[in-house]
Amino acid sequence: xxxxxRSLSSGPGRVLVAVYAVLALSATGRSVVQLVTKGDEAPxxxxxxxxxxxxxxxxxxxLARSTPGSRRVAWVAISAELVGVLLVGLLSVVDVTLFxxxxxxxDFGQGYGYVPLVLPVLGIAWLLRTRT
Amino acid sequence: xxxxxSYVVIGxxxxxxxYALVLxxxxxxxxxxxxxxxxxxxxxxxxxxxxxxxxLAQTSRDVEGITFVGYLLTAVLxxxxxxxxxxxxxxxxxxxxxxxxxxxxxxLQLRLLALWGVGPGGLGGG
Numbered sequence: 001x002x003x004x005x006r007s008l009s010s011g012p013g014r015v016l017v018a019v020y021a022v023l024a025l026s027a028t029g030r031s032v033v034q035l036v037t038k039g040d041e042a043p044x045x046x047x048x049x050x051x052x053x054x055x056x057x058x059x060x061x062x063l064a065r066s067t068p069g070s071r072r073v074a075w076v077a078i079s080a081e082l083v084g085v086l087l088v089g090l091l092s093v094v095d096v097t098l099f100x101x102x103x104x105x106x107d108f109g110q111g112y113g114y115v116p117l118v119l120p121v122l123g124i125a126w127l128l129r130t131r132t
Numbered sequence: 133x134x135x136x137x138s139y140v141v142i143g144x145x146x147x148x149x150x151y152a153l154v155l156x157x158x159x160x161x162x163x164x165x166x167x168x169x170x171x172x173x174x175x176x177x178x179x180x181x182x183x184x185x186x187x188l189a190q191t192s193r194d195v196e197g198i199t200f201v202g203y204l205l206t207a208v209l210x211x212x213x214x215x216x217x218x219x220x221x222x223x224x225x226x227x228x229x230x231x232x233x234x235x236x237x238x239x240l241q242l243r244l245l246a247l248w249g250v251g252p253g254g255l256g257g258g
Contacts, residue, residue: 010221010223010225011221011223011225012225012228013225014217014221014225014226014228014229015225015228015229015231015232018214018217018228018229018232018233019232022232022236025206026206029199029202029206030199033196033198033199033202037196037198113239
């Protein structure tokens with residue numbers, strides 16, 4: 001293990017992919033259930049959660065596949081996450097009436113233990129570290 | 133839902149996570165005790181899945197059924213998936229995946245307790 005690995009999904013990257021997979025799964029499951037059972041209560045928030053879920057899935061696959069192409073995909077997805085969580089987080093704090101219910105990115109991902117805020121930073125750090 | 137069982141699951145998960153963390157710090161791979169620990173936890177979680185579904189069918193509480201069963205199912209899958217994934221990585225980080233898996237089980241238990249209307253809110257939100 002002395003050689004530093006350049007693969008996106010091995011070593012620490014594997015842990016990152018694992019966290020991404022968990023977040024993708026929980027965000028997908030939750031937003032689907034919310035949209036199906038009470039979609040009319042807070043359509044904006046739940047749709048936003050669904051969009052976030054898709055972005056997490058794309059990021060997970062991008063990191064896990066670890067090819068030059070998937071690396072670019074991961075870059076785009078993870079950047080979108082960071083922008084999303086900062087923008088929606090800010091909006092939800094500035095105007096609490098904007099969303100009828102919490103989304104994944106509301107209050108900077110507080111409902112998910114701020115994992116949505118920390119994860120894209122770690123993801124970008126990992127993409128930079130494994131750059132060849 | 134049996135609260136005791138939920139607390140047992142949380143305790144077991146933290147135990148396995150702690151052991152995995154020790155392996156991670158010591159730069160060791162996933163070993164037999166970690167494997168068996170996760171296996172025991174998985175069996176307990178299968179029991180919780182069955183018990184949870186029975187309790188859900190009998191309760192008069194207002195519980196989000198789909199989400200509740202979804203959490204129970206995810207909890208059952210977390211240990212085996214994280215072990216398989218952890219074993220596949222021939223570095224200390226394989227055990228890191230197991231730590232994530234165990235933390236996930238704890239988070240799911242907190243959410244289950246919250247859905248059942250007891251315990252601290254835990255991780256929730258949209």
